[in-house]
Amino acid sequence: MTQKARVLFLCVANAARSQMAEALLRHTDPEGYEAFSAGTQPGEVDSRARLALEQLGVSTEGLHSKPLEDFAGQQFDYVITLCDKSAFECSTLPGAGEYIAWDFEDPVSSQQANAYKHCLQQIHERIKMFVLVKSKRERTLSEALSPVTLFKCLADDTRARMTQLLVREGELCVCELTVALEQSQPKISRHLALLRSSGLLEDRRAGQWVYYRLHPQLPAWVGQTLEQVLKAGDPQLTEDSLRLHNMRNRPDRPSLCG
Secondary structure: OOOOEEEEEEEOOOOOHHHHHHHHHHHHOOOOEEEEEEEOOOOOOOHHHHHHHHHOOOOOOOOOOOEHHHHOOOOEEEEEEOOHHHHHHOOOOOOEEEEEEOOOOOOOOOOOOOHHHHHHHHHHHHHHHHHHHHHHHHHHHHHHOOHHHHHHHHOOHHHHHHHHHHHHHOOEEHHHHHHHHOOOHHHHHHHHHHHHHOOOEEEEEEOOEEEEEEOOOOOHHHHHHHHHHHHOOOHHHHHHHHHHHOOOOOOOOOOOOO
């Protein structure tokens, strides 16, 4: 993993479930993930949630309720909702590499004995499974994307140009690449599909648009190689970037919902 994966947990009040998830992910794999949480209608961190975490031996340092707007414009590898209401309100949240909907009963309104402890145990099991599954995926990606595979991908002029643009811009949709590279939509889509199947890129949907970016779990050597290529100052990249930034009616990245 070239850098820690960024995960944003969402619920309505950002008082219990999303706070638990944030603290648990930091506790479970602090080397692999940066964990954050927010609410669509934030309040205060529930003292009973803090107590349940502390009894499990999980640090609650730094936990506080935050509005979703605090994270406007930020990119996350995963955005995970903890309740149906936040899942519905943020189903097309911009900035999410992968959107995941979980649903746990709110311990605040639960009639169950030891509701906070029970909720914490459920979220903890889900967090451990999440880390296990994602770690397996990363190992598979690292094994699949060999130096030979990377250089085959970049041996084609179109794929090399679009990869450089993606390294510079962060993420782009098909229409933007079509304008920047002055090539047809079917040809651009065909090359994007190849880069995605190789593990070099991933996509995310936002409304009618599909955006592509470098896969966040690329091996470190791949990211370093691409950054060095970008520093070479290819004149063709300058021309492609100019066409991109002069593009009319570029799709907007909408603001975070709330």
